Amino acid sequence: MTFYDRTEELDALRTAFEAPGHDFFVVYGRRRVGKTALLKEFCTDRPHVYYLVAQEAETRQREKFVERIADRFDDRLPRIEDWPDAFDYLGEKLAAEDAIVVVDEFPYLVEENDSLPSYVQAFVDERLQATNSMLVLCGSSVSVMESEVLAHKSPLYGRRTGQIDLQPFSFAQAREVIDYGFETAIRSYAVTGGTPMYLLLFDYDESLADNIRTRVLSPTAVLYNEPEFLLRTELRSPARYMSILEAIATGHTTPNEISGATNIDPGPLSKYLQTLRRLRLVDREVPVTASSKKSKRSLYRVADEFLRFWFRYVEPHRSSIEEAPELVYEDTIEPDLPTHIGMSFEEICTEAVWAGVRSGVLDRYSTVGRWWFGGDEIDIVGLAAKDDRILLAECKWTSEPVGYSLVEDLREKAERVRWGPETRTERFALFSKSGFVDGLADELDDNWHLFGLDELDRLLSP
Incomplete structure (x- = not known):
């Protein structure tokens, strides 16, 4: 798959690694934004240990971590009893040979053992600082990365030498991917937004209408259930969050309007909205001339173009899409699309x-x-x-x-x-x-x- 853009982020990582001394980078951002692709591109042609954490038992997580280290340094698999032993083993290897060490989806480790930040702190202080190597902790759970890695209360606070809060592509950046004329590129961006995965799923040799029909409205397409999958990954009970996102996407943007559309009382609704903001699925706006902390004239909007499209057109019409997707496109989506694109x-x-x-x-x-x-x-x-x-x-x-x-x-x-x-x-x-x-x-x-x-x-x- 072609790698696009991210020039500034790659330059930051390359400059840090090539400079003398150790580096400890934190890379985070919501799912599908391209963190893994960025780090794999960075690691290409450089000595590295890349470990993608899975949601599984802590013992198995630790075993896989050590296996990746042993494979990289062509070493016999050692007996490791706990996480301090695992990081000591990594420290021994980095003392002999500099490398990049990437731990992708670090929040899954914290989920199984909340002492992991303390173990990493000890590794950084006692082992990494004496090398020219780089440690990168990466995660899609923004709230966990901010609280367990970046926050003042975290054992890792003050240790990082750099961080990248990876954002979706802007429209100007997405133009490199969207192979349409300028006007159609705007229309296409209003559907996919700047999330790299969604941009790359479209075939720009086909019309925008055909892409919507086959890659969004088809029940077998990846994007057909994507928002629900994302929410189920982050939340145990996503039903109410789904109803809130649908309400906002269909034009209910004030707290009172959202409450009325969802039948969720203002008290609980406030907490749901805070969670959606923390997941970067919803943005809160106040008038540009007002104070964001003091103003009560807040509006909410779905933060991602594709999610806004999906909750406006797909979620409310799923039963009809299952039966006649072509009619849903022609009778519901196409006539209303200029309004959606206008936003x-x-x-x-x-x-x-x-x-x-x-x-x-x-x-x-x-x-x-x-x-x-x-x-x-x-x-x-x-x-x-x-x-x-x-x-x-x-x-x-x-x-x-x-x-x-x-x-x-x-x-x-x-x-x-x-x-x-x-x-x-x-x-x-x-x-x-x-x-x-x-x-x-x-x-x-x-x-x-x-x-x-x-x-x-x-x-x-x-």
């Missing part, structure tokens, strides 16, 4: 704003996000507090060119955004799938930026 388009335009800031096409903004109050909402607002400058932008995934009405509407809403002094500098931007009516650009001054798909493509190109 993804806003995220892609936000990515483009940051790209414009970095390239100098747009002024500098330190904070970018959505804004809403009462019945008003603005898709993108950028804030430059130091310069009392604000950017206000709208994104339209429509079949008609954007005209003067959107300009006037944005100007009116800008007056109701309470931020900065009255003398603040206002900048405006419009993003449109179908371009703009003739003459609009000539009527606007230099405070306005207009981005059609061609301009957006250039902004997001390397």
Whole structure:
């Protein structure tokens, strides 16, 4: 399978390993994001011990760990009684030959023996520091990696020399994989999101519609049951979490709306939402001008494009999909897809704003996000507090060119955004799938930026 991108992460690992002294890296991120592929690519052509932990008895986990060490150093399998013995054995081997040691899915070890972080601490302090080797602990359970490896209370706190919180691909990064034209690439990204596994399951020689039919709507396809599998891997009783994700994906975004749609009382719902946030399946948003800690105007959204697509279109219609997937696509998904894509388009335009800031096409903004109050909402607002400058932008995934009405509407809403002094500098931007009516650009001054798909493509190109 082709390995894509992750240049910065590979460079960080390579630089660390090639520098004098030991290294202890922590790599984590949600499932399917490409952690294992990254580490295997890094280990290629370098001396290494790669151990993928399974969910099995502690004794067998330890036996396999020692077997991997013995295989790597072409050694006879020793008798090992406990984990301190196993790490002493590893230390002996690294004292003679430098290597990379990867423990993938480290949380499974902690699940069987919560003393593992203490054993690793002793290994790092007493053995690893005297070598030029590298230890990498990797895990998909973000909460376990943060609490048992990175947190202040962890025995391993302060030992790491680097960490990588691996994120899904941005749209600009995913373009390397999505072999469609720019507009169709946006539509495809709204289905797969930036999760490498999902991107690579699509066949870009086929149409997007065919990919959805055969790789998402087919009951035999991997993606058909993928979200349910992920939840069952992380949670013992996923039913309520599934109902919450479906509610959010279908437009119930406030706590009251989610509670009403799921019949879950606000108290328990808050705990469920916290768990989903910890698993990085749900994001909490507040208006960009508000404090995330103090604001009560929070909205929730499904954090992954594919999960949002699946809980919007697949989960509510599974019975029908089992009988007639083609009809579900033609009658339910295809007519509503522009609405779904419109939400993804806003995220892609936000990515483009940051790209414009970095390239100098747009002024500098330190904070970018959505804004809403009462019945008003603005898709993108950028804030430059130091310069009392604000950017206000709208994104339209429509079949008609954007005209003067959107300009006037944005100007009116800008007056109701309470931020900065009255003398603040206002900048405006419009993003449109179908371009703009003739003459609009000539009527606007230099405070306005207009981005059609061609301009957006250039902004997001390397």
